[in-house]
Amino acid sequence: MKCLICHGEDIQVKSVYEELARGNDVVRFPFEVPVCANCGERYYDRAAMRKLERLRAQLEGKTLELREIGKVLVCQQ
16 A cells, blocks of 8 residues: 555554543544554554544534543743
8 A cells, every 4th residue: 555645654552542521621543543653644544543533423412421631831922
């Protein structure tokens, strides 16, 4: 498989995080997807997209159990 963006051939399955916003919070979801080692383009199959859509619906419906693991502080000068 060649990358559609840079045409590189080094595409490997890697662990990545997809991020979705919920109000002021950002929720990270782990995924295993093919990623181009040259440009970082990610390739999601149909199953991964359905999982992401299901997680988004659960996040919007507030039916997803979440665990806080840290905080982000913002300086607004």
